[in-house]
Amino acid sequence: MEETERYKRGWEIIERVDGQAGDRVMENVGSISPDMARFIVEFAYGDVWSRPGLDLKHRELVTTSALITLGHCEPEMKVHMNGMLRVGWTREELIEVIIHLSVYIGFPSALDALRVAGEVFAEADAG
Amino acid sequence: MEETERYKRGWEIIERVDGQAGDRVMENVGSISPDMARFIVEFAYGDVWSRPGLDLKHRELVTTSALITLGHCEPEMKVHMNGMLRVGWTREELIEVIIHLSVYIGFPSALDALRVAGEVFAEADAG
Amino acid sequence: MEETERYKRGWEIIERVDGQAGDRVMENVGSISPDMARFIVEFAYGDVWSRPGLDLKHRELVTTSALITLGHCEPEMKVHMNGMLRVGWTREELIEVIIHLSVYIGFPSALDALRVAGEVFAEADAG
Amino acid sequence: MEETERYKRGWEIIERVDGQAGDRVMENVGSISPDMARFIVEFAYGDVWSRPGLDLKHRELVTTSALITLGHCEPEMKVHMNGMLRVGWTREELIEVIIHLSVYIGFPSALDALRVAGEVFAEADAG
Amino acid sequence: MEETERYKRGWEIIERVDGQAGDRVMENVGSISPDMARFIVEFAYGDVWSRPGLDLKHRELVTTSALITLGHCEPEMKVHMNGMLRVGWTREELIEVIIHLSVYIGFPSALDALRVAGEVFAEADAG
Amino acid sequence: MEETERYKRGWEIIERVDGQAGDRVMENVGSISPDMARFIVEFAYGDVWSRPGLDLKHRELVTTSALITLGHCEPEMKVHMNGMLRVGWTREELIEVIIHLSVYIGFPSALDALRVAGEVFAEADAG
Numbered sequence: 001m002e003e004t005e006r007y008k009r010g011w012e013i014i015e016r017v018d019g020q021a022g023d024r025v026m027e028n029v030g031s032i033s034p035d036m037a038r039f040i041v042e043f044a045y046g047d048v049w050s051r052p053g054l055d056l057k058h059r060e061l062v063t064t065s066a067l068i069t070l071g072h073c074e075p076e077m078k079v080h081m082n083g084m085l086r087v088g089w090t091r092e093e094l095i096e097v098i099i100h101l102s103v104y105i106g107f108p109s110a111l112d113a114l115r116v117a118g119e120v121f122a123e124a125d126a127g
Numbered sequence: 128m129e130e131t132e133r134y135k136r137g138w139e140i141i142e143r144v145d146g147q148a149g150d151r152v153m154e155n156v157g158s159i160s161p162d163m164a165r166f167i168v169e170f171a172y173g174d175v176w177s178r179p180g181l182d183l184k185h186r187e188l189v190t191t192s193a194l195i196t197l198g199h200c201e202p203e204m205k206v207h208m209n210g211m212l213r214v215g216w217t218r219e220e221l222i223e224v225i226i227h228l229s230v231y232i233g234f235p236s237a238l239d240a241l242r243v244a245g246e247v248f249a250e251a252d253a254g
Numbered sequence: 255m256e257e258t259e260r261y262k263r264g265w266e267i268i269e270r271v272d273g274q275a276g277d278r279v280m281e282n283v284g285s286i287s288p289d290m291a292r293f294i295v296e297f298a299y300g301d302v303w304s305r306p307g308l309d310l311k312h313r314e315l316v317t318t319s320a321l322i323t324l325g326h327c328e329p330e331m332k333v334h335m336n337g338m339l340r341v342g343w344t345r346e347e348l349i350e351v352i353i354h355l356s357v358y359i360g361f362p363s364a365l366d367a368l369r370v371a372g373e374v375f376a377e378a379d380a381g
Numbered sequence: 382m383e384e385t386e387r388y389k390r391g392w393e394i395i396e397r398v399d400g401q402a403g404d405r406v407m408e409n410v411g412s413i414s415p416d417m418a419r420f421i422v423e424f425a426y427g428d429v430w431s432r433p434g435l436d437l438k439h440r441e442l443v444t445t446s447a448l449i450t451l452g453h454c455e456p457e458m459k460v461h462m463n464g465m466l467r468v469g470w471t472r473e474e475l476i477e478v479i480i481h482l483s484v485y486i487g488f489p490s491a492l493d494a495l496r497v498a499g500e501v502f503a504e505a506d507a508g
Numbered sequence: 509m510e511e512t513e514r515y516k517r518g519w520e521i522i523e524r525v526d527g528q529a530g531d532r533v534m535e536n537v538g539s540i541s542p543d544m545a546r547f548i549v550e551f552a553y554g555d556v557w558s559r560p561g562l563d564l565k566h567r568e569l570v571t572t573s574a575l576i577t578l579g580h581c582e583p584e585m586k587v588h589m590n591g592m593l594r595v596g597w598t599r600e601e602l603i604e605v606i607i608h609l610s611v612y613i614g615f616p617s618a619l620d621a622l623r624v625a626g627e628v629f630a631e632a633d634a635g
Numbered sequence: 636m637e638e639t640e641r642y643k644r645g646w647e648i649i650e651r652v653d654g655q656a657g658d659r660v661m662e663n664v665g666s667i668s669p670d671m672a673r674f675i676v677e678f679a680y681g682d683v684w685s686r687p688g689l690d691l692k693h694r695e696l697v698t699t700s701a702l703i704t705l706g707h708c709e710p711e712m713k714v715h716m717n718g719m720l721r722v723g724w725t726r727e728e729l730i731e732v733i734i735h736l737s738v739y740i741g742f743p744s745a746l747d748a749l750r751v752a753g754e755v756f757a758e759a760d761a762g
Contacts, residue, residue, distance in 0.1 A: 102614075103614060103615055104614045104615065104616055105613075105614045106610075106611065106612045106613045106614040106617075107611055107612065108612055109614075
């Protein structure tokens, strides 16, 4: 069944990109709205992230840039900053992205992102 | 003089990334506020874009992702979509970035970006 | 006196729509700025919410949709999610609104709203 | 095939809600990115709009409220203001929504929406 | 009657701050929604702008800073940039505000504001 | 050396405007990214804030208006609300700015700013 393939394909990418943090987010979402959780797996990951036109590393760079620019979604920002580190970006590169974005979104939003990155690093170190 | 080096360094990057579109934007800015134009060359390009931690190709990807997410700065969006094509991304990859962002910023902002991309391609084809 | 009627009319709607949560918000506002509290009662509720052109149930749907889209005003989002339940929407319908909005504002803002809705439901269950 | 059903279901809703304006938008989108057009039909309309938990009239109210709040997507705002009129809301109700939103998003964004509504009415009158 | 005083008081401030541009905006608004026009005169100008706690010059500085930060309301941005010049700010000071804001909202939004300011100056020069 | 003068000039302004709160923010920033901290001192304060075209009191008014409008950067909002009080604005004037902004950004964002102002005042009173 087509449905199942989209779901399976999506879930495989969540595991690779977001790891346990992704599991936890999806569990929380699913406990309030199983349909919303299914749409994220099937559409966001199964349909879009799985497309061949851009690799996972660049998709995570685009995702994190968007979340830093949006500014008000810290839990998702954290998941995808962690995702950046998981798919091969270094901590230095993540900070470089934040410095670069300060030109385009202003320093306050960039400083908020820097603080979130600091928390991501501290949690990883406390591991 | 330090000042001059920052300016020269910044201008070299504008030329490489934005080409004539960059020239035109900087001229327009300079005709209203030469100081603002100088800050963009010295700080945005001379200080930030010139840093070694991320190459120009990825800086332009981050920049365009931020501008598509902001949504309301179409002239700048156009300059940097053109910039993406200049530093080595393909039209297909730019569209893939827009499709990917629809997950994170919603379809209306993504559709606006797609329309702007269509204009960028048409202008390039018209030469 | 006209002034008093606008105030009285506004306060009656706050009581009906927001209940005790509205009382608490207005008390907090009033303790810092009584004038701001008065403007909210007189203008927002007395002038606008009391107009006949749209009933309270639809006004609360529009309000909550706007707050979920704004994204960064969680205390107000909570008051009006509670308001939706008070004026006759079900929990399932509130979640349906959030799922629907994910198409227009992206999944991260929708996920934040879903988390806030989960808190609203938990607080209501805890009574 | 599941895929085809989602697409067919989505397209039926676009026809009912957006009419010819929807056709034109989807054609424009499809001419730049057929995949993006397909995602909008399949996911936005086929998966989400077609759900039973909220009727089309209320989905269009939520959609338009979100677009007015976002502020920068005028072409989409226009399509869905037209959609509101098509699914049974009156011009007076649409204006009432805009007046109501001025409380939550401020007068400038509301005034922009009012201007767009004026254009929608004028185009409808010109037939 | 209290109502009439609020309206009269508001309209006097619109005349002083926005001049003919204010007249034109209010006429346009009133032609689509007389009630919305009345709320702007009574509440925005009659209740808020007329308060003694901050003078007109500083209120217009705060207003224009907010509109530049919002980014997507160009017609209103134009009215209030004109307003700044009318209540005593110079062109140089308006540009200085835009340069200052580039630190807090990023260069793209600041560049859009600079372009709008350039149009305001050109229209004033054309008389 | 030009570099050192920009840095020294910037740091002097941070001390005057933000006091100990500024020190603490810059320390936090510097512990994650010394380069980002340096850019804020050199560019934001050394280049922009130090310009003669607008005095510190008005720059802080513009800054705080922008941060209240952005809405999602509470730590920075707090620093600059404190800054407003340090450069000569009164608590009443800060609240007046928030009331004024409710017209332009809507009540929810204004209410969030009012709550942050209440925290700033309470912390100042607690000494």
